[in-house]
Amino acid sequence: MASYVxxxxxxxxxxxxxxxxxxRVYQRLATAGExxxxxEREACDLFIDSLLPAVDIAERARDALSxxxxxxxxxxxxxxxxxxxISDMDSTVIDxxxxxxxGDAIGVGSQIREITAAVIGGDISFSDALRKRLALMIGMDxxxxxxxxxxxxxxxxxxxxxxxxxxxxxAFCILVSGGFTFFTRRIAERIGFHDHQGNxxxxxxxxxxxxxxxxxxxxxxxxxxxxxLCEEKGLAPSDVLAVGDGANDIKMIEAAGLGVAFHGSDSLxxxxxxxxxxxxxxxxLYIQGFRKSEFVLS
Numbered sequence: 001m002a003s004y005v006x007x008x009x010x011x012x013x014x015x016x017x018x019x020x021x022x023x024r025v026y027q028r029l030a031t032a033g034e035x036x037x038x039x040e041r042e043a044c045d046l047f048i049d050s051l052l053p054a055v056d057i058a059e060r061a062r063d064a065l066s067x068x069x070x071x072x073x074x075x076x077x078x079x080x081x082x083x084x085x086i087s088d089m090d091s092t093v094i095d096x097x098x099x100x101x102x103g104d105a106i107g108v109g110s111q112i113r114e115i116t117a118a119v120i121g122g123d124i125s126f127s128d129a130l131r132k133r134l135a136l137m138i139g140m141d142x143x144x145x146x147x148x149x150x151x152x153x154x155x156x157x158x159x160x161x162x163x164x165x166x167x168x169x170x171a172f173c174i175l176v177s178g179g180f181t182f183f184t185r186r187i188a189e190r191i192g193f194h195d196h197q198g199n200x201x202x203x204x205x206x207x208x209x210x211x212x213x214x215x216x217x218x219x220x221x222x223x224x225x226x227x228x229l230c231e232e233k234g235l236a237p238s239d240v241l242a243v244g245d246g247a248n249d250i251k252m253i254e255a256a257g258l259g260v261a262f263h264g265s266d267s268l269x270x271x272x273x274x275x276x277x278x279x280x281x282x283x284x285l286y287i288q289g290f291r292k293s294e295f296v297l298s
Contacts, residue, residue: 004074006073007287008061028060043286043292055074058074079239081171082171083239087176092156093159101152102140115129131210135210161281161285168296169294197225219247219248237256245268
């Protein structure tokens, strides 16, 4: 029998977490344990012993709370606070897919969005999808990057609080994206990541050539970044929290001690050991055992 902590996450205003929800979960699991509130009416930890795997416990709790928009994540009690955060960018820490917004700005948005949806769902390789989308954008003016960033890109709720809180408690935070360095550099700076990685667009005379400078950063590159950072910093994969939303994130999510599908695709949810379907990015702090009073608010 293993000892687990099951974290329930609602929203004090939108989806208040009430004692009745906790009772429903305990009944579904046919057990009881210590309950510790992380934020009043918003998040709590349930400490339980069970023969079930953590993912099954979380799924049963999710079933018990069906229709409530309350997230459930089950982890081991040991080593909850991770020392390395590696995060995707598009649709994870920002609300948009940057390449889709660029496509909209030049009139090929519907074609590009169709390809983007296929790659997020895992129906086409990231490299092939990126090449197809860039081919539709050949000739785009470099100056469009700045206007799209300023006018179309918004941050996901809770992202800056997540990164600043983990930094404050000693974690290294990196943004690793199959998107473009023009955006990763700016988003990383705004949110507070220590570093960033992305694909570098190639321009000639200020016009997009349709090529990427250097190797395409995709699934394997994200995994390689996780591994190299662990080696560099003397960490184990169990020390890593990885978060993303699509199939391109699968390898790093599977390799991390805590891999979270954040409002993720079905293909990613099947491979992640945790999922957040309703909450914002501060949910990733709650599942590490942070109390709201410990958050570095921005």
